[in-house]
Amino acid sequence: MEPSEAYMEKFLYRRNEIQAASIDSIVKKHSLFVGVGAAHLPGKRGVIELLRQKGYTLRPVVMLDRDAQRRDDIDKIRVPVSFSNFSSPDGDFSVQLPGKLYRRADSRTDEAWQYADMSNGAYYLISRVKTHGGFFGQREAVVQRKVDSLLYENIPGKILKKTAITRSGYKGFDVTGRTRRGDIQRYNILITPYEVWVFKISGTNGYVDGPEADQFFNSIHIRKNAPSGWTPFTPERGGFTIRWPGAPEQNKNTATGDGVTRWEYECTDTTNGDAFLLWKRPSRTTGSWKKIPPTWRSWKKALVCPTGSTNP
Incomplete structure (x- = not known):
C-alpha cells in the first residue's frame, strides 16, 4: 500500500x-x-x-574494508570522564557518577534516575522498590532469597556472574549479564528493611568491569536510620506528631493509581521486631468516619503490632 x-x-x-x-x-x-x-x-x-x-x-564517504576493520579499535577507545557526587533529594543515598542523574520520565514512580555516558556508549541507572518488609514480617534475609529467585527471569539475556556483596551494611548481589545484542550489564542489588535498591551500568567493550564501574559501585552509600528509642516524630512538612521507636523511613509515593500523592512512614523496633507503618494522603471524603469506605475503616482495627506490643 x-x-x-x-x-x-x-x-x-x-x-x-x-x-x-x-x-x-x-x-x-x-x-x-x-x-x-x-x-x-x-x-x-x-x-x-x-x-x-x-x-x-x-x-x-565510502568505508573501505580496512576502515571497517578499524571500527572495533575505534569502539575500544575510552573517553576519560570526571566523577562527582550525587545525593538523592531525601538524602537516602549518595553515589559518584561522571554526570548528572535525571529522573526517568517513563518510570511509574519518582524513584528512578538515569545518566547516559554518550561518549563511551554506556548508561547508569538507579532505582528503588519499596517492599515494606518489616511491616509484613519479612526480614532482609527472606527478601534476599526472593530477589535471588527472581534474577533468572528479570536479568535480560544470560547471567555471566553473580556474587554476594555487602555495601553500607546491607547485603545483596553483584550480577553481570550479557544481553542478546551483546551489551554487558552489571548490577549491584541491595536489600534494606524497607526496600530493594538497584544500581546498574550498561556498556560495551569491558566498560562494566573498568575503572568507571568500580568507582561507581564502590561509592554507593545508603543512609542507615539508627535506633534512637521511643521519641516523638514530626515530619518537616508538619501535619502530625507520633511516637516512633527510631527515625522512620520516609517515602513520597506518586504511583498510587488514583493520582493522589501518599506519604509513607515506617519504622521497626530493633529490640523485638515490631514494625510500624503510617500513610498520609489527602482525603476525598467529607463528613463522618462512617462515610469512609469499609476498606479504609478496617485499617483502624488492622494496624496493630505483630507481636502485640503495647508501646505508645
Whole structure:
C-alpha cells in the first residue's frame, strides 16, 4: 500500500525542508555532525538535494574494508570522564557518577534516575522498590532469597556472574549479564528493611568491569536510620506528631493509581521486631468516619503490632 500524497507531503517532504533549513542555519555558526534517517536523503526533494540548492557541496564517504576493520579499535577507545557526587533529594543515598542523574520520565514512580555516558556508549541507572518488609514480617534475609529467585527471569539475556556483596551494611548481589545484542550489564542489588535498591551500568567493550564501574559501585552509600528509642516524630512538612521507636523511613509515593500523592512512614523496633507503618494522603471524603469506605475503616482495627506490643 503506497502512502498518500498528503502523508508524503506532511511526514517526509516538509520534514526534509525543516532539516535542511536547520542544518543551513546552524552550520553557518558552528561545526556540525548530523544524523538523518535514510528516507530523508534521496530524491529531488531530499535533504541532500535541498542542501545542494543552498550552495553546499556534498559527497559520499565510502568505508573501505580496512576502515571497517578499524571500527572495533575505534569502539575500544575510552573517553576519560570526571566523577562527582550525587545525593538523592531525601538524602537516602549518595553515589559518584561522571554526570548528572535525571529522573526517568517513563518510570511509574519518582524513584528512578538515569545518566547516559554518550561518549563511551554506556548508561547508569538507579532505582528503588519499596517492599515494606518489616511491616509484613519479612526480614532482609527472606527478601534476599526472593530477589535471588527472581534474577533468572528479570536479568535480560544470560547471567555471566553473580556474587554476594555487602555495601553500607546491607547485603545483596553483584550480577553481570550479557544481553542478546551483546551489551554487558552489571548490577549491584541491595536489600534494606524497607526496600530493594538497584544500581546498574550498561556498556560495551569491558566498560562494566573498568575503572568507571568500580568507582561507581564502590561509592554507593545508603543512609542507615539508627535506633534512637521511643521519641516523638514530626515530619518537616508538619501535619502530625507520633511516637516512633527510631527515625522512620520516609517515602513520597506518586504511583498510587488514583493520582493522589501518599506519604509513607515506617519504622521497626530493633529490640523485638515490631514494625510500624503510617500513610498520609489527602482525603476525598467529607463528613463522618462512617462515610469512609469499609476498606479504609478496617485499617483502624488492622494496624496493630505483630507481636502485640503495647508501646505508645
